[in-house]
Amino acid sequence: MSTTPTEARTSAHATVDLKDGVDLRLPLVPQMGPLGEAYDAWVHHPISPQRAAQVSPHVGGSPRDVGFAHRWPASLRMFQTGWLERMSHIPWWLIPLVWVPIAAGLAWLALGPLGMGGLVFSLHVLAGVFVWTLTEYVLHRFVFHLIPKSGWGRKL
Structure with missing residues (x-):
């Protein structure tokens, strides 16, 4: 129609x-x-x-x-x-409710039982922030703003 x-x-x-x-x-x-x-x-x-x-x-x-x-x-x-x-x-609060305990648990695991030193842990955190920021930029620039050509692409 x-x-x-x-x-x-x-x-x-x-x-x-x-x-x-x-x-x-x-x-x-x-x-x-x-x-x-x-x-x-x-x-x-x-x-x-x-x-x-x-x-x-x-x-x-x-x-x-x-x-x-x-x-x-x-x-x-x-x-x-x-x-x-x-x-x-x-709701907005559900995201930190799920991810803050996971991040805290992984930090405890790295610093405690795995024996990662504070400096190495800090470098891993900085590398993670850098990689995440770069990944977000690439996704937003080249995927989220892509003009879809097919009906299936428009539904995604």
Whole structure:
């Protein structure tokens, strides 16, 4: 089905402007593949929280439906399956809750039972920070900003 950028549809929830063929009432990821050349333009046009709240029945939905999405009232639904949607919305504190104990345990293991000296440990930490920073830069520069040519690439 072909749509024009200004086409509007009416549903039980709201009137939705279909910009570049994306219906904000539906999960976003499955709609990315068919966008074709319009994908790059669409992905660089942010959707305001007010606009998201107007058009999406999922915005501010129950925690049962969209996991932690209720923490971000203007969060649009990304995936069709509930479990995958729940995995895409996590609170900020969950990251340090998982990784700080792991890092502390590995530091204790290196300095204690493995007998790594303080200087060697410090050099390993500095090397890790350098490698991580370089890896992040390369990923952001050459992977995350890559303009995908296929429908599958746009969904990733």
